[in-house]
Structure formats: structure tokens, C-alpha cells
Amino acid sequence: xxxxxxxxxxxxxxxxxxxxxxxxxxxxxxxxxxxxxxxxxxxxxxxxxxxxxxxxxxxxxxxxxxxxxxxxxxxxxxxxxxxxxxxxxxxxxxxxxxxxxxxxxxxxxxxxxxxxxxxxxxxxxxxxxxxxxxxxxxxxxxxxxxxxxxxxxxxxxxxxxxxxxxxxx
Numbered sequence: 001x002x003x004x005x006x007x008x009x010x011x012x013x014x015x016x017x018x019x020x021x022x023x024x025x026x027x028x029x030x031x032x033x034x035x036x037x038x039x040x041x042x043x044x045x046x047x048x049x050x051x052x053x054x055x056x057x058x059x060x061x062x063x064x065x066x067x068x069x070x071x072x073x074x075x076x077x078x079x080x081x082x083x084x085x086x087x088x089x090x091x092x093x094x095x096x097x098x099x100x101x102x103x104x105x106x107x108x109x110x111x112x113x114x115x116x117x118x119x120x121x122x123x124x125x126x127x128x129x130x131x132x133x134x135x136x137x138x139x140x141x142x143x144x145x146x147x148x149x150x151x152x153x154x155x156x157x158x159x160x161x162x163x164x165x166x167x168x169x
């Protein structure tokens with residue numbers, strides 16, 4: 001649900017640039033992705049995992065992989081993959097983590113990470129691991145604020161160098 005709220009008193013109305021200011025309130029739901037969600041996932045950058053990749057991982061990997069989505073109404077605005085086997089026993093590898101660019105820095109990513117970490121703990125995970133591209137400073141800051149620390153250097157799915165960060169759950 002989107003709800004437009006007037007800006008605080010003294011800030012509403014047309015400013016010097018002729019623009020009105022409003023605050024938006026979004027009702028966010030985080031849940032497992034399913035096949036019917038996949039067609040609306042391809043809003044992301046060209047480096048991202050696409051809907052066919054998500055579908056293939058769900059089909060081929062079964063319980064070893066789980067996908068969570070953040071939704072405003074029925075529209076996905078974020079997603080994260082959890083691979084329960086890739087990084088070894090009791091380590092969950094988080095991947096393809098993304099939030100719709102227009103809604104970044106609103107706490108959606110933090111809530112997705114919380115949900116993914118909760119799922120890892122429920123499945124007996126003791127560590128969460130996530131890769132970040134070296135030039136993605138905003139994402140790295142988010143992960144470090146959430147308690148992730150440097151683990152190793154690696155190569156991402158697209159051949160780019162990444163840093164693997166880990167966090168004790």
C-alpha cells in the first residue's frame with residue numbers, strides 16, 4: 001500500500017523550484033519467491049541474476065536454494081538468494097541481493113538481510129556469507145554495519161573480483 005503523507009508543517013507546498021514535497025509510506029512484505037513472481041523480477045541492472053536464473057536454481061537445486069522477495073503490494077522491490085550448500089556446512093551463502101534502485105536506502109535491504117539471516121538460523125546455519133563487488137561501497141557499508149567482516153577474495157559469477165564477507169549468526 002502506498003500512502004502519500006503531507007510533509008511536515010512549513011515544508012509543504014511549492015518550494016522555490018516549484019516542486020511539492022511529500023513523504024511516502026510503503027507497506028512491505030517479505031516472503032519466499034514463487035514461480036508466479038518471476039516475470040516481474042527483471043527490473044535490476046545488467047549485472048544481476050535474471051528471472052530465468054532464479055527459476056533454474058529453484059528447479060535444479062530444490063531445498064539447497066531459497067529466494068526471498070520484498071514486496072509492496074504484489075510488486076517485488078527487492079530480493080535475496082540463500083544457498084545452503086555452496087559455502088560448506090552451517091554456512092549460508094547470500095547472493096543476488098538487490099533492492100529496486102529508486103527504493104534503496106529506505107531500510108528494505110536491512111529487512112531482507114534480517115529475513116535471510118533468520119532463515120539461515122532456522123536451518124541450523126551458524127555463519128552467513130555474502131560477496132560484494134570491490135566498487136560497491138554502499139553495499140559494503142551496509143554489510144559492515146550489519147556485522148559482516150572480511151573473509152576472502154574471490155571471483156563472482158560474472159568474472160569480476162569480489163570480497164567475501166562473513167558474519168556469525
